[in-house]
Amino acid sequence: MTIRARVTEAFARLTGPAVTPACPECGAPTALRREEAVGNLPVVLEQLYVCGRCGRHVTRVQPWAIPD
Numbered sequence: 653m654t655i656r657a658r659v660t661e662a663f664a665r666l667t668g669p670a671v672t673p674a675c676p677e678c679g680a681p682t683a684l685r686r687e688e689a690v691g692n693l694p695v696v697l698e699q700l701y702v703c704g705r706c707g708r709h710v711t712r713v714q715p716w717a718i719p720d
Contacts, residue, residue, distance in 0.1 A: 673710055675703035682710055 672682045682701035690696040690713065701710040 672701055673712060675706060675708055675710065677708045678703065678706045680705035 672684060674680070675682055680703050682703050684699060685702050686700040688698050690698050695715060697714045699712045699714055701712065702708070703710070
């Protein structure tokens with residue numbers, strides 16, 4: 653994969669619509685509540701989602717680095 657293709661793919665991920673995970677308990681959509689960098693790694697984000705129906709919290713770690 654060329655550098656141009658990798659940069660284009662990364663840009664599409666950053667600017668595209670955010671896909672929130674479904675609640676594992678009831679299957680309802682979740683809403684993003686908090687997003688923080690993990691440790692000293694500015695390219696990894698920890699995202700906290702909350703279910704609108706049952707209130708369950710879902711955490712997801714999202715790498716934003718361009719893979720080789």
